[in-house]
Amino acid sequence: SFELTQPPSVSVSPGQTARITCSGDALPKQYAYWYQQKPGQAPVLVIYKDTERPSGIPERFSGSSSGTTVTLTISGVQAEDEADYYCQSADSSGSYVFGSGTKVTVL
């Protein structure tokens, strides 16, 4: 299997931009997905295939990819964006992996 590495925490003031990185050797070959999880709730998909946003997800959420690192960007952060964020990928052998998660705190 493979690993995905995320920073444990990111702090941001309301209205500013939060960037969450996810690194892994498999990422140049495999797509990344991002999930938001609030306390006591199931995760919600916010980005798929590196940069695509599911319907219903606000435009302030965007994704990008460069080499072995993918980035989730939240522009104009709102208080409701405070949550844990997980990156995830899958390899061709049927193995799926989540990153360790990043706690986003809105100051």
Place this chain on the structure above:
Amino acid sequence: EVQLVESGGGLVQPGGSLRLSCAASGFTVSSNYMSWVRQAPGKGLEWVSILFSSGAAYYADSVKGRFTISRDNSKNTLYLQMNSLRAEDTAVYYCARWYYYDSSGRGFDYWGQGTLVTVSS
């Protein structure tokens, strides 16, 4: 409306067994890729297993040989049979759909509310 409802969690002794169920509505389980993901208390998400529409099944190394994923097409329900349970299997277990469309994965797009499994004596 798509809905996933897990059940079957509870307290079990180390070495014991438990079967989790995930009843789906709004789509057909057998035509989709269905997965189990778990989250230990205060910890991150951990992928457990996936069942492809073809019937192929894959498992995380941590559960391989102990857990079995299956489905009942007539009940539109996904299962996870968990044997030889250990304390480290204690977690909320979510079922989720891996949306596979146009030859590529679109992510775990629908999740259940989760069911808590506690392995303790």
